Amino acid sequence: MKVLTAGDGFVTTKVLTEALSGADGLEGGAVEVSSIQSNWPNEPYSDFSGVREAFGDEDELIEALTGVDVAISHTYPFSERVIASSPDLKLITITRGGPVNVDIEAATRHGVVVSNAPGRNAVATAEHSIAMIMAAARQIAQRDAEVKAGDWRSDYYNYDQVGPEIAGSTVGLCGYGNVGGKVARALAAMGAHVIVFDPWVDPNALEPGMELAEDLDSLLERASILTLHQRLTKDTELMIGAEQIAKLPDQAIVVNCARGGLLDYDAVADGLDSGKLFAAAFDALPEEPLPEGHRLFSTPRVTMTPHLGGASKQAAELAGRIGAADIARFVRGERPEHLMNPEVYEAGNLRAK
CATH class of the missing domain: 3.40.50.720 (NAD(P)-binding Rossmann-like Domain)
Incomplete structure (x- = not known):
């Protein structure tokens, strides 16, 4: 043959x-x-x-x-x-x-x-997602760029400037498939309280200590970190927009390492500009590559990678x-x-x- x-x-x-x-x-x-x-x-x-x-x-x-x-x-x-x-x-x-x-x-x-x-590529994508959550919380890419440019700013130690720890945070995780399940287990092991939204998941598949949300709104109202792992379908397209971001706690973090179509990026940018959100991190973008002058390039506290989570x-x-x-x-x-x-x-x- x-x-x-x-x-x-x-x-x-x-x-x-x-x-x-x-x-x-x-x-x-x-x-x-x-x-x-x-x-x-x-x-x-x-x-x-x-x-x-x-x-x-x-x-x-x-x-x-x-x-x-x-x-x-x-x-x-x-x-x-x-x-x-x-x-x-x-x-x-x-x-x-x-x-x-x-x-x-x-x-x-x-x-x-x-x-x-x-x-x-489930392991690679899960690891990248966790890295992006941590990069957003600690603003690693932004601080790296500043230090390399000779800008040493100790004012970032002020309480209003620092980000959250994973341990003790409530993580809202959308999509408990091959990638989402691995992310959930890793974050739970780090001490996060993980709430899962996935209409198709068997509740018995969740690890002890994890919680299955009845609906998306009940997850959003408690999630200080929101991470997306859904497949993109007609039902999940733009599942997170301005209405959903408004339901998040103040200073929440939004991470998308799944598909760009899941998220309204202008709504996230609005949330960052207004101070509603603390930070965001994306491996999946609304356009790939982003066109020159795109809003996300100038939005504060955004970390981006070029859709290489599975690499x-x-x-x-x-x-x-x-x-x-x-x-x-x-x-x-x-x-x-x-x-x-x-x-x-x-x-x-x-x-x-």
Whole structure:
């Protein structure tokens, strides 16, 4: 069986090839592997041809897929055109939680199964979220920039200037999934009281001492630190706006390391400008990258990183291993674990082997 590793600068072809060679049943040349690699993330991805957050040339991908049964990739665009032009392709494995760079409807029509890699960057994103909470509370990035500029300000020791400790704070956490659960457990271990809002969570899944909020408002009224970990859906879009920020205690901190669409950033900026909020930290932004002159650049007490919460060596390697394990199952004639269109596999509608 022929497998194409379509890598990029994060989940590289080397990472993917090594993952395949270590998967149960794929050792010792059990599959024939070919490779291409794109220049992402040194060039930004985009939305095109019915797929999102993709990078790579469709023609290059179509040529590379000639005679290929299985493709494993992170960001290449598996559009309707690519899938229709690759008649031997039976399985597309995407090494990210949301395979938005695949036209799944087109894959389903053409009898191609699609798998993903849920949880591959959960640890990295959780660690980054905790770091951003602490950076916002202690204004680490701002003080670092001032000290390096020769500005040593001991007036930040004044009571009205200092931020809160995590221990003893009430943290409102929206979304108790792979990332949110890890953040909640870490903050609870640091001594925070964690309140969770997640309509889908099993209350028994919460750690002892955590509290499940009846609704979002009851969480907001008590959360001195608000951290977002929801998926972006039509129900969660702009779930935090001016009305919700007004319900937070004075001098609260708002952190978003999930998706930019969850939050009204102008409302947060208004809260910071007015003194309602103490600080904010974002790894997910309303536009990526932010355009020159955007309001957030001049809003006080904002810490930002360029949507790299999930970027760690371990995350890339785990993504490769999760994908390779599903490919190994497929090669052995077994059902891949992480299917996005299981009806294709279960109905036996795959392209002829």
